[in-house]
Amino acid sequence: MTVSSGLPDIPSAAGSPTPLVRVESLTKLFPMSRGLFRRPSAHIHAVDDVSFELFEGESFGLVGESGCGKTTIGKLLVKLMEPTGGRILFQDDRDTAGGQTLTDIVDTSGKDLKEFRRKAQMIFQDPYESMNPRRTIFDTIAEPLSVQGIGSPPERMDKVRDLLELVGLTPASTMLFRYPHELSGGQRQRVAIARALVVEPTFVVADEPTSMLDVSFSTSIMHLMSGLARQLGVTYLYITHDLAVARYMCQRIAVMYLGKIVELAETEELLSNPLHPYTRALLSAVPSPDPAHQRDPVNILGDVSAPVNPHPRCRFHDRCPMAAPQCYVESHPPMEDHGGGHLVACYRV
C-alpha cells in the first residue's frame, strides 16, 4: 500500500525536514491468559496509540523505565513484531522523481519486505547474546550480505574489511576469523554495529547499545555511532533508559510511560524545560556526579504498575503529584504543541 505524504494529523513545524519514518496510532497489545488453552483474560497495552515522525538523518531518542514499551516500538519499527493496530510509514526511495512517498510496512511481504529488511536494521543490547558463538566475525558481519544476495564472495570480504576498519576493529585482517568469545564487550558491540551497517541501511534501531558496557567502552561506542550517523547519513531510533546517554546521542527525545509517549521535544529543551510531571520526576531522579549538588526531591507517588487493560484515563494520573479531578475522568490527554515542537500529553501543563 502506498500513500502520499502530508497527512495532517501530526503537528510538525513548517518547512521541517522530510520524515523517513512516520508512525501513526501504533498499538501493540499482548494477550495474557491464565492457563494454556484459555482465552486471553486481559491485554497488556505495551504500546498504545503512539504517533511520531523520524526525520532523515536525525537521531531520535526513546527514553523511559523498564516496561514502558520502548523496546516494543523498536521491534515494531523493524518488523520483528507485528502491531495490533496503526501504521508505520517508511520512506520509499524507488520513486525519487515525483517527490517522496511513504509506504506502509505493516502489510509488506515478499520482495518489498526483503528490500525493507535491507534498509532497516537493529543493534541489540547484549553483545554477548546477539551473536552466534560458533561463527567467526567475518561470517557474522557477512551474513546480511548473503541473505540479501549482495556482492560476490571476494566483494563481501572487501566490504567486511572496510566495515571493520570503519568501526575501529583494526587491523581488520587480524579480526576477520576470530570468534566472539575472543572479543571484549566493547569490541563485540562494534561487530554488532558493523553487522547492522554492512547492508547500507538508512534506518537503524539501536536498543540500549551501551548499557551493558563499562563506561570507558560506552563513550567510545557513543562516539562511533554518532560519527557514523554523520558520515553515512543513517537515521537512528535510539532506545535507552539513560537520559545522559540520550543527551549525547539524540537531537530529539520522546519520553514514554506505560505504553504512551508523554513528552517529546528537542533534547536540550526537554532537559532544561521539562513540562510533563513524569519527565520532571525522571530528570530529578538521575544522580548527580557532583558531590556538592543537591538534587530536588523526586515528585512522584506510588509505584509503577503494569498496563493491563488500563483505564482510558491519563496513564500517569495515579502517580501524578499534580493530578486534578479532570485527570480522573477524562481520557488520556492528547499530545499538544507547547511551542517549537515541544509536545506534551498533560491536562495540567
Add this chain to the structure above:
Amino acid sequence: MADPILQVSGLSLRYQTRHGEVKAVEDVSFKLLPGQVMGLVGESGSGKTSVAISLMRLLPDNARVTGGQVLLDGRDLLSMGFEEVRSYRWHRISMIFQAAMNSLDPVYRVGDQILEAIETHNPELTKREAQERIAGLFQLVGLDPQLTQRYPHEYSGGMRQRAVIAMSLACQPDVVIADEPTTALDVIVQDRILRRLKEIQSDLNMSMVYITHDIAVVAEVTDRIGVMYAGKLVELGDTSDVFGSPIHPYTSALLSVFPSIRGPKRELVTLPGEPPNLIDPPAGCRFHPRCPYAIDACQTEDPPTVERGSHWAACWNPLPVQTGPQETSGPVSLEEQ
C-alpha cells in the same frame, strides 16, 4: 580521630584459571571509620567485588589470598577458622547483594529467609521477637510488614532490593558492604532506595563500603572514595577532594567520561584502550599503557604515593592541584574525537 572499625592492609588476591593466575587484587589498603561510608569505584574487572567478597570471606574455591589482613576490631578475618568467620558474618559484617542476582531463595518466603539468619546469630531471641525484628526491618526499608509472608517472585525489583537490604541489617552488623545495590534498577526506584539507605546509615551510625561503577551514585552516597584500576587502589580520599581535584589521571578520566544531564553540555571524552589482562599485568603503573601523562618511570617502577591533605594517589606524574571554581567533572580530556 576515632579508631577504624575495619582496616584492610596489603590485601592481595589471585584466581587460578586455565589460562594462568589472575592477579585480581594487589596490595589494597584502606581504613573505615565508624559511621563512615566509603565508596569503591572502578570498571568491571578492577577488583572491587573481589575486595568485597574477601571482606566477607565468601571467596570461590579458585581464589587464594596471597597477603594482607582484614582487621575487624583488631581480629584478622582472613586467618580465622571457618566457624569463627560464620559467627562474624551477618552479625558483625554483612553484605547487600545485587538483588537481580540470585540472592533470595525462590522457594522460601522472604521473611523466613531473614528469620534463618537471625535464628543462627541471635539464638537468644524467641521466634516472636525475631519476627518482630523482621517486621521492624521491613518498615525501616519501606516495605509493608505483611510482605514477609510472600515469596521473592511476588516482589518487584525494587521491593526485592529493599528486602535484601533488610536482610543485611537483620543481625545489627557494624559494617555493611553494599555491592552495586541499585545497578539493575530504574532511576526513580534507585533514588528512593538510595535515600532510604542513607537515612538508615545515618540513623544507625552504620559503617559502609559501597561498591559501584557509577560515579554519580558514589558522589551522592559516600564520604570517602577509593578508585580501583586493574586490581590496585590508585587513589583514595574524601569524596569532595577526589571529585574536586583528582590526582591520578585515571580518576580524572573516569570522572569525565560520565555523561551528565545537568549543567552545560560538555564534549564527551573517551578513554582509549582497554584494561589490561591481569594474568600478565603491565610492569610499573598498571595504567601506563592508557595514560596520556605517562613518563618513562611509569613503565618500569611502581608509582610512589602522592599525598595531598586527606587524599592520596599512586602516580609518577600526578595532575596539578585544581583551584577555584570547577566544572562538574574533571576537565582533563584524554582524547576528543
